[in-house]
Amino acid sequence: MPETHQSIAQHYHERTKYDPETLASKSQMLNWSKQPVPFKEYKIGSDFDLKPYLQEKPETFAHNPDAQWWRRLSQLLFHSYGLTAKMPSMGSAVYLRSAPSAGGLYPSEVYLVSRGTPLLPAGLYNYQCRTHSLMQFWENDVWQALQTACLWHPSLENTQLAIITTAVFYRSAWRYEDRAYRRIFLDTGHLLGNIELAGAITDYRPHLIGGFIDEAINDLLYIDPEQEGATVVMALADLLDVKQNLPLGKTALPSTTETNYPSIPDGELLKYFHFHTQIQSGITGKQNLPTVKPEKSLEDKYNFPFCDKISTITTPINWGENLSDLENTIYKRRSTRAYSGDNLTFDELKSLLDFTYQSQNYIDQSLDNSPDYFDLNLIETFIAVSGVKGLDSGCYYYAPKAQELRQIRFKNFRSELHFLCLGQELGRDAGAVIFHTADLKTAIGQYGDRVYRYLHLDAGHLGQKLNLAAIRLNLGVSGIGGFFDDQVNDVLGIPADEAVLYITTLGRPR
Numbered sequence: 001m002p003e004t005h006q007s008i009a010q011h012y013h014e015r016t017k018y019d020p021e022t023l024a025s026k027s028q029m030l031n032w033s034k035q036p037v038p039f040k041e042y043k044i045g046s047d048f049d050l051k052p053y054l055q056e057k058p059e060t061f062a063h064n065p066d067a068q069w070w071r072r073l074s075q076l077l078f079h080s081y082g083l084t085a086k087m088p089s090m091g092s093a094v095y096l097r098s099a100p101s102a103g104g105l106y107p108s109e110v111y112l113v114s115r116g117t118p119l120l121p122a123g124l125y126n127y128q129c130r131t132h133s134l135m136q137f138w139e140n141d142v143w144q145a146l147q148t149a150c151l152w153h154p155s156l157e158n159t160q161l162a163i164i165t166t167a168v169f170y171r172s173a174w175r176y177e178d179r180a181y182r183r184i185f186l187d188t189g190h191l192l193g194n195i196e197l198a199g200a201i202t203d204y205r206p207h208l209i210g211g212f213i214d215e216a217i218n219d220l221l222y223i224d225p226e227q228e229g230a231t232v233v234m235a236l237a238d239l240l241d242v243k244q245n246l247p248l249g250k251t252a253l254p255s256t257t258e259t260n261y262p263s264i265p266d267g268e269l270l271k272y273f274h275f276h277t278q279i280q281s282g283i284t285g286k287q288n289l290p291t292v293k294p295e296k297s298l299e300d301k302y303n304f305p306f307c308d309k310i311s312t313i314t315t316p317i318n319w320g321e322n323l324s325d326l327e328n329t330i331y332k333r334r335s336t337r338a339y340s341g342d343n344l345t346f347d348e349l350k351s352l353l354d355f356t357y358q359s360q361n362y363i364d365q366s367l368d369n370s371p372d373y374f375d376l377n378l379i380e381t382f383i384a385v386s387g388v389k390g391l392d393s394g395c396y397y398y399a400p401k402a403q404e405l406r407q408i409r410f411k412n413f414r415s416e417l418h419f420l421c422l423g424q425e426l427g428r429d430a431g432a433v434i435f436h437t438a439d440l441k442t443a444i445g446q447y448g449d450r451v452y453r454y455l456h457l458d459a460g461h462l463g464q465k466l467n468l469a470a471i472r473l474n475l476g477v478s479g480i481g482g483f484f485d486d487q488v489n490d491v492l493g494i495p496a497d498e499a500v501l502y503i504t505t506l507g508r509p510r
Helices: 008-015 065-081 143-149 169-202 214-220 269-275 321-332 346-357 414-420 425-429 440-472 485-492
Strands: 046-049 083-087 094-097 108-114 123-128 133-138 161-168 204-209 228-238 309-311 380-385 394-399 404-409 432-439 476-480 498-507
Touching (some): 008 440, 065 169, 108 169, 169 269, 169 440, 214 228, 228 440, 321 440, 346 380, 346 440, 414 425, 425 498, 440 476, 485 498
Antiparallel strands (some): 046 133, 083 094, 108 161, 161 228, 204 228, 309 404, 380 394, 380 432, 394 404, 432 498
């Protein structure tokens, strides 16, 4: 029986840590005969082809408002999760998408819900990225059922479209076993980063909804909850329609905190944890849930005494008029396979941090509290600098509100980073390695065990911003979800309460 003072989220995190002494016993050979298919197929339904609106030049549709509407929706979906390349693999071919995924496994599915617009009939649609089309698999009005499942979230009052993301658990668990739950939400966070930016290009404004009755959303989509589960709902406001104003509601709601759970065998932990972070049916409105007061701190969390403070304020990256260069960057994005070991410049690092954390410099932030993240106050950022011209080697805390770096360790960590990243040369040869962390106990105190989802979604979203900024600057970038958890804190001097969520490596491509 586990120690009951740990909540299920803490227990899951501890159980899925990688440790140098036990990693070899945990890793198993992949069974290629059971490789999952990363696409969903429907035997019946109506197909809405989006390809023509992507292939034709924009001026083709200049005097056709209906075609312009389709073009915007086509672009939004393509730049969020469309196919960008096909790669040979040991099993079947891997189709790369605009959002990165650990091991190229793509556990996320994207669904579109239409309230019923003049061009898109009411019902449920699955985005078929292989054919860049929408498969309508349910033809009736489901908007009220969506609103009920989302506890009547105000952002769904006037909007006509919503996106729902789900996770097909086995696609990632086939390779990463129980630790796959972390990867699934990091991957979904990459997707959310793309949706936010693709929305800015196409005049849509997404609003995240993390608080919904899971069973009701699963039922709405006709999915088997043993195989697939809802992860995020997004109201999608059309900024060209003045009637679709976007009243703000909470992006994140809490779940219960479970401390009384049985002994769970390996291989069953992922699904047990997902089920027990759900918001259960029977709740009729927000008032029945524990209230959450987000920490609205004006200060950055760590102000280490005796450390130098180095400003990161810089000129924002130029993305062209109306973010026009962002489309090409999303299309070109690839995870770097190897770095040369050459130095980055401090100006490049400042630009990467500016785009990732100072979104007010790039996207209209007239909305007071950002509907793009669940709670960024819970995420901290540490940077191990090995090769940045103009910056001493060492480990730094990045303070996004003050826009400065605060050095906490003075050392070049190249060889240690090689070890911490499970022997991946990306860690050793990178110029800078960024760590996203969170104080898990404090976060659970605010949002219950469901916060584990929110933390990894936000970390993945920040990671995708770093990805795109790096590609724009012609740098190499690669996310790492596998690392020796506790040793990262020990070696780099990151406070022990901070659970490491995600690592992004940055360098010059070889």
